Amino acid sequence: MATVSLEQVNKVYPNGFHAVHDLSLDIADGEFMVLVGPSGCGKTTALRMVAGLEDISSGTLKIGTRTVNDVTPKDRDIAMVFQNYALYPHMTVAENIGFALKLRKMPKTDIEARVKETAEILGLTEWLNRKPGQLSGGQRQRVAMGRAIVREPSVFLMDEPLSNLDAKLRVQMRAEVSRIQRRINVSTIYVTHDQIEAMTMGDRVAVMRAGLLQQCDNPQVLYDHPDNLFVAAFIGSPAMNLYEASVTEGAAAVRVGSQQIDLPASVTTAHSGLAAFAGKRIVLGLRPEHLPASGDARPGPTLTGDVDLVEALGSELMVHFTIDAKRVQAEGAHDPDAEDVAAAGEGVARVDPRAPVKAGERFTFAIDADGMQFFDPETGLAIW
Amino acid sequence: MRTRKRTGWRRIVNGVNIAGLISVLFIALPLYWMTIGSFETPANLASSPPQWFPVPGTTANYSTAFSQYHFWIFFRNSLIVTIIATALVLALGTLAGYALGRTPMRGKFSLLVVLLMISVFPEIAIIAPLYLLMREIGWLNSYQALILPYTAFNLPFAIWILRNYFLGIPKEMEETGRIDGAGPLRTMWSIVLPQALPGLFTAGIFCFTACWTEFLMALTFNAQTNFQTIPVGIATFGTQDITPFPTIFAASVVAVIPIGILVFIFRKFVISGLTSGAVKG
Structure with missing residues (x-):
C-alpha cells in the first residue's frame, strides 16, 4: 500500500x-x-x-x-x-x-x-x-x-x-x-x-x-x-438548472427573467460575496430537488414556470418546465451518454409524487433557498 | 420486397448452389484427371473416350518417378528451399510487420506502398539482372540462389498480412504486459505472437505455396539436377520423343500432397486470416 x-x-x-x-x-x-x-x-x-x-x-x-x-x-x-x-x-x-x-x-x-x-x-x-x-x-x-x-x-x-x-x-x-x-x-x-x-x-x-x-x-x-459552473453542471443527474439572473440593488433579491426571488437572510449571509454583484449579472443554480413542491402554501421564495412534461418515477415526479429566463450551458459539461432530461423543457424539478402538477399548466415551485448556488458569469466561479 | 420461402428440393437445387458446384468442378476436375491419370497405363490414358476410372490401375508410375527420374532429389531440394525461405519470411515479416504496425515511424505509409508495389512486381522483369548477379557472386546452382530471392519476393506480402494482424491486437494487451513486467521480446513471444497465429499461418501458407511452385527462377539459376526443385524437375521428365504423362502426373500428385496437408491442418486459421481486418472485431 x-x-x-x-x-x-x-x-x-x-x-x-x-x-x-x-x-x-x-x-x-x-x-x-x-x-x-x-x-x-x-x-x-x-x-x-x-x-x-x-x-x-x-x-x-x-x-x-x-x-x-x-x-x-x-x-x-x-x-x-x-x-x-x-x-x-x-x-x-x-x-x-x-x-x-x-x-x-x-x-x-x-x-x-x-x-x-x-x-x-x-x-x-x-x-x-x-x-x-x-x-x-x-x-x-x-x-x-x-x-x-x-x-x-x-x-x-x-x-x-x-x-x-x-x-x-x-x-x-x-x-x-x-x-x-x-x-x-x-x-x-x-x-x-x-x-x-x-x-x-x-x-x-x-x-x-x-x-x-x-x-x-x-x-x-x-x-x-x-x-x-462546470462542476455544478457536470455533477448531478438530472443536472443543475442554471439560469442567467441579476442581483438587485442591495443584494436582497435576484431577478430571473420576469420573476424576482427574494433571498432570505440565511442565503445572503452564506453568500456574502453576492453584495459585490449588486446590480450585476450572475448565474443562478438550482438543483431539481431544491424546487420541491407547490409553493402556494409555503412561505419563502418561489419560482413559477410553464410545465411541459411530467415524468412519474413512482417515488417522485420529474417536472420539466420553462421560465422566461435564459438557461446557461456549461461548455463541455454535457455527458453524451446521460439521458437528456433537460431536452423536454428548460428546467427540471424533482417533486413529491402527490403534488398536483399537470403538463400544460403553470405551476409555482417552492425554492429550497439554502440549496441556491450563485456563479460569476465571467469567471464561472462560485460566489460565496 | 417479395420473398418466397423455398421448400423441398428447391432448397437444395438453386442458382447459388449450382454456380458453386460448377466452380468447384471447374477447379477440381483437372486435379481429378491428374490423380486418376497417375494410376493409368500410358495406353489407357490416351484412350478415347477417356477413362473416368483407372481400370486396370497401376502404381508403376510412382515408382518410375522416384527411381528413374530422381524425383526424391527434386522433392528434397524443394523442401529445403521452401522451408528455409518460409521460415525467413515469417521471422523477418513478423519483426517488420510489428514495427510497421506499432511503432511511430516517419514515412511509414510510403514504405508500405513501396512494399505493396514490390509484391506485385513481375519476376520476369528482373530475372536477367538477377542471373548476372548470381553468376558474379558464384551462387548459381546453390540453395541460397533460390532461398534469397524467394524470401525477398514473398516478404512484402507477408509484412502486409502480419502488419494488419498486429494492428488488430489491442494495444492495451501489450501495455498490460509491460505493467506485468514482460520485456519487449517476452511481450512479443507470449502475448502478441499467439494472437497473431492465424496471420502467421496465412502468410506462411501463401509463402510456402509460392516457393513450392516457383518455376522461372528455379529454372534459370539452378541448372544442375542436384539443385533443381520439383517444378523444374518435372518439366525435365521425358525426352524429345516421349512425354511420360502418367509419370508426370504421379510426380505432380506427390508434389501437391504437402500443400494439401498444410492447408487441411491450418484451414481454419487461413480462412480467419484472410478475412481479418475486413471487419474490425
Whole structure:
C-alpha cells in the first residue's frame, strides 16, 4: 500500500497538444480516488502517466516516498485494469491471472495458491479453466480485476473498467468493485466519464476539464458546493438548472427573467460575496430537488414556470418546465451518454409524487433557498 | 420486397448452389484427371473416350518417378528451399510487420506502398539482372540462389498480412504486459505472437505455396539436377520423343500432397486470416 502524489504534472504531446496542465493530486493510503470529466479532459492521460505508459513532460510523480517519473511501469508496483479488459485470449482464466506472477518467476505452487485465492475473492473459481472468449462480460471484467489483485500492488489504476458492460451489470459491478477495493484496501485511481460512477464509488472525486483540475473533494462537497459552473453542471443527474439572473440593488433579491426571488437572510449571509454583484449579472443554480413542491402554501421564495412534461418515477415526479429566463450551458459539461432530461423543457424539478402538477399548466415551485448556488458569469466561479 | 420461402428440393437445387458446384468442378476436375491419370497405363490414358476410372490401375508410375527420374532429389531440394525461405519470411515479416504496425515511424505509409508495389512486381522483369548477379557472386546452382530471392519476393506480402494482424491486437494487451513486467521480446513471444497465429499461418501458407511452385527462377539459376526443385524437375521428365504423362502426373500428385496437408491442418486459421481486418472485431 502506498500514497500517490502528483505535483504540478504536465503532459505535452510532440504535436504541441497540452493534455494535462499542472495537475496536483494527493491520493491517501487506501483511498479510492476517481478522476472524472468529459472525454478528452486528460483524465486517462493522467492515469497513464501514473502507470508509466506515458512520459511526464514536467512535474513530479511519487508513489509512496519514491519519485517514479523515470521508473518503468513494471517497477512502479502498480496494477492496471483497462476498459477493454485486455485479457489474453489464448490463455485460460488461471493463466491470465497468474501471468504476472509467472513473469516474476514465482514457484508454480505459490502461483496456483495465489490464483485460487484471488478467484475465490472474485467468485471465479469454477471458470479458472475457461478461456476469456467463453466468459460473459461481467466475468471477463472480474478476470481483469483478478489479474490486478493477484499481484498485490501498492496502487490500482482503473481506466473506465465498467463502460463496456450493459447498464444493469454496470450497477452491479460498481458495487462489487467498491467492495473489493475496500476489502483489499489498496490506493486506487479510477477514471470514468460517468459522474454517477464517480459519485457512488469515490472517497474523493477529482473533476477535470480540458486538462485542468476543476475541483477535488468528497462527492457530497462537490454536489453541495461546486467551485465553478462546470462542476455544478457536470455533477448531478438530472443536472443543475442554471439560469442567467441579476442581483438587485442591495443584494436582497435576484431577478430571473420576469420573476424576482427574494433571498432570505440565511442565503445572503452564506453568500456574502453576492453584495459585490449588486446590480450585476450572475448565474443562478438550482438543483431539481431544491424546487420541491407547490409553493402556494409555503412561505419563502418561489419560482413559477410553464410545465411541459411530467415524468412519474413512482417515488417522485420529474417536472420539466420553462421560465422566461435564459438557461446557461456549461461548455463541455454535457455527458453524451446521460439521458437528456433537460431536452423536454428548460428546467427540471424533482417533486413529491402527490403534488398536483399537470403538463400544460403553470405551476409555482417552492425554492429550497439554502440549496441556491450563485456563479460569476465571467469567471464561472462560485460566489460565496 | 417479395420473398418466397423455398421448400423441398428447391432448397437444395438453386442458382447459388449450382454456380458453386460448377466452380468447384471447374477447379477440381483437372486435379481429378491428374490423380486418376497417375494410376493409368500410358495406353489407357490416351484412350478415347477417356477413362473416368483407372481400370486396370497401376502404381508403376510412382515408382518410375522416384527411381528413374530422381524425383526424391527434386522433392528434397524443394523442401529445403521452401522451408528455409518460409521460415525467413515469417521471422523477418513478423519483426517488420510489428514495427510497421506499432511503432511511430516517419514515412511509414510510403514504405508500405513501396512494399505493396514490390509484391506485385513481375519476376520476369528482373530475372536477367538477377542471373548476372548470381553468376558474379558464384551462387548459381546453390540453395541460397533460390532461398534469397524467394524470401525477398514473398516478404512484402507477408509484412502486409502480419502488419494488419498486429494492428488488430489491442494495444492495451501489450501495455498490460509491460505493467506485468514482460520485456519487449517476452511481450512479443507470449502475448502478441499467439494472437497473431492465424496471420502467421496465412502468410506462411501463401509463402510456402509460392516457393513450392516457383518455376522461372528455379529454372534459370539452378541448372544442375542436384539443385533443381520439383517444378523444374518435372518439366525435365521425358525426352524429345516421349512425354511420360502418367509419370508426370504421379510426380505432380506427390508434389501437391504437402500443400494439401498444410492447408487441411491450418484451414481454419487461413480462412480467419484472410478475412481479418475486413471487419474490425
